[in-house]
Amino acid sequence: MIKEKSGSKYTAGELAELVGVSPRTIRFYDKKGLLIPTDYSSRGYRLYNEDSILQLQTIRMLQYIGMSLQEIKDYLIKEENTEFKDILWNQKLMLEKKKKRIERIIYTLDEMLYDCYLGQSEAKRAVDIMQLINMEETFDYRYNFYEEYSAREQEWFQWIFDRLELFEGIKVLDMGCGRGNIWVRNWSKIPQGATITLVDKRRSAIEYLESFYQKNQRFLQKGVRFQFLNQDIETDFIFQERYDRIVTDHLWTFISKPEKLMKAISNALTPNGFMHSTHNSYGFMEKVQQLFEKAGIAIDLNKRIQQQTKERTQLENYMKNCFTQVNCVVFENRIVGIRQADAILRYVQSQDLQLYTDYCEGWKEYEQKINQELKEGVIFETTITAPLYRCSVIGDSE
Numbered sequence: 001m002i003k004e005k006s007g008s009k010y011t012a013g014e015l016a017e018l019v020g021v022s023p024r025t026i027r028f029y030d031k032k033g034l035l036i037p038t039d040y041s042s043r044g045y046r047l048y049n050e051d052s053i054l055q056l057q058t059i060r061m062l063q064y065i066g067m068s069l070q071e072i073k074d075y076l077i078k079e080e081n082t083e084f085k086d087i088l089w090n091q092k093l094m095l096e097k098k099k100k101r102i103e104r105i106i107y108t109l110d111e112m113l114y115d116c117y118l119g120q121s122e123a124k125r126a127v128d129i130m131q132l133i134n135m136e137e138t139f140d141y142r143y144n145f146y147e148e149y150s151a152r153e154q155e156w157f158q159w160i161f162d163r164l165e166l167f168e169g170i171k172v173l174d175m176g177c178g179r180g181n182i183w184v185r186n187w188s189k190i191p192q193g194a195t196i197t198l199v200d201k202r203r204s205a206i207e208y209l210e211s212f213y214q215k216n217q218r219f220l221q222k223g224v225r226f227q228f229l230n231q232d233i234e235t236d237f238i239f240q241e242r243y244d245r246i247v248t249d250h251l252w253t254f255i256s257k258p259e260k261l262m263k264a265i266s267n268a269l270t271p272n273g274f275m276h277s278t279h280n281s282y283g284f285m286e287k288v289q290q291l292f293e294k295a296g297i298a299i300d301l302n303k304r305i306q307q308q309t310k311e312r313t314q315l316e317n318y319m320k321n322c323f324t325q326v327n328c329v330v331f332e333n334r335i336v337g338i339r340q341a342d343a344i345l346r347y348v349q350s351q352d353l354q355l356y357t358d359y360c361e362g363w364k365e366y367e368q369k370i371n372q373e374l375k376e377g378v379i380f381e382t383t384i385t386a387p388l389y390r391c392s393v394i395g396d397s398e
Contacts, residue, residue: 008049008050009038009039009047009048009049010047010048010049010052010053011041011045011046011047011048012026012027012030012045012046012048013026015048015052015053015056018053019053019056019057019060021056021060026046026048026056027046029056029059030046032069032073033073034059034069034072034073034076035048035052035055035056035059038051038052055076058076059072059076062075062087062091065088065091065092065095066091066094066095067087067091075087085188089187089188090185093184093185096212103208142347142350142351145343145346145347145350146333146335146384148337148343149335149336149337149338149343150333150334150335151333151334151335151336152332152333152334155185156331156333156386157181157182157185157186158185158186159331160182160249160276160278160331160388161182161185161186161189163276163329163388163390164182164245164247164276166190166191166194166245167191167244168191168192168193168194169191169192169193169194170191170193170194170195170244170245171194171195171197171241171242171243171244171245171270172194172195172196172197172243172244172245172246172247173197173199173243173245173246173247173268174196174197174198174199174246174247174249175199175233175237175246175247175248175251175265176199176200176201176233176248176249176250176251176254177198177199177200177205177209177247178200178202178205178250179205179208179209180198180205180209180212182247182249183196183198183226184209184212187216187219187220188219188220188221190220190221190224191221191224192221192222192223192224193222193223193224194221194223194224194225195224195225195226195227196224196225196226196227197226197227197228197229197243198226198227198228198229199229199231199233199237200229200230200231201230201231201232201233201236202230203230206228206229206230207230209226209228210228213226213228233251233255233261234255234256234257234261239264239267239268241268242268242269242270242273243268243269243270243273244269244270244272244273245273245274245275245276246265246268246269246273246274246275246276247275247276247277248265248275248276248277249276249277249278250278250279250280251277252277252279252311252315253280253311258315258318259318259321259322262275262318262319262321262322262323262391263322265322266322266323266391266393269392269393272392273392274390274391274392275323275389275390275391275392276388276389276390277319277388277389277391278386278387278388278389279311279312279315279386279387279389280308280311280312280386281331281333281384281385281386281387282305282308282309282312282384282385283382283383283384283385284335284347284382284384285301285304285305285308285348285351286301286305286382287380287382288301288344288347288348289301289302289305291344291370291373291378291380292366294373294378295366295369295370295372295373296369297366297369297370299355299359299366301348301355304351304352304355312387316328316389319389319391322391323391323392323393324392324393324394325391325392325393325394326389326390326391327389327390327391328387328388328389328390329387329388329390330385330386330387330388331385331386331388332383332384332385333383333384333385333386334381334382334383334384335381335382335383335384336381338374338380338381339374340371340374341366341367341368341369341370341371341374342367344370344380345363345366345367345370
């Protein structure tokens, strides 16, 4: 048995025995740049010190919780500027996401089976359920896409959370909260005494958040409370109190009468409160259109691009009609490192499912053409811009 001694140096074999792995594993980690020797013997053997023991144990632990070797390497490089608890929390969220996907499938089966037993219209109900699920998965794909190909270190949900400017005892209403990513990803940063009311018409979303809250309540700061409402914002929800912040991120695409809802929101804000609202990003589809033209792909995205611009302009006009002050800041995100056509086409599909339906017969051919362009040295990089609006009523009073 090798004993750990202060100031000792260990060969790869001795280090492996101390930690309980094989010497081959030590060599593999060295090859991948995860565990670099601190010195070499006169015969050229790798040597390690006490810090190497801790680093090796850290690598093994991070592997155990599901991190890839590249993710571990990135963490070790940025270790001085990265809190270990944030690494663990993010990994926990990733596993929660995988778990939720399985639970979502089970939920779909349960709903369909229940309707079958009740003798309800099975096909119609199945379509309704799948529309809600597709809505969630579309947003999930785009967010995961940004995480994988983003060159920006600050994460989207951290950025928008910081701009909420929360304080102790704040009252927040999150309308169309989805899976509550703003809160889930900044869980321990929510200030003391805050009350967060989450509203969404998708029962699965609210049930997920209630379950998450019950399991992770101990990680919240003192006095933080969550309230959960499974309601349709336009038909069921009634404003019964005022709020310091009302969050409407990526909501307006799904609202039939946005100006009416905005007026109700403006009346439900406290004197110093504001509505916090994000909308669809732009910049990526414009770059894809250029790539399509270069590759000789007869798909015109300009109609979709123009429609998004029109929707954004209309949204801003509604805001100006309902609030006395409307400020907009943008989150600019450089997208790099795309090497496969599949990633580009799946993003396009997530933006416009009808587009995929119209051109599905040629989708494989388009994929081959884009891959050929990428192989010939075309670098697909672009900047995506996401607007964030802060809307308030100046001079409001109780």
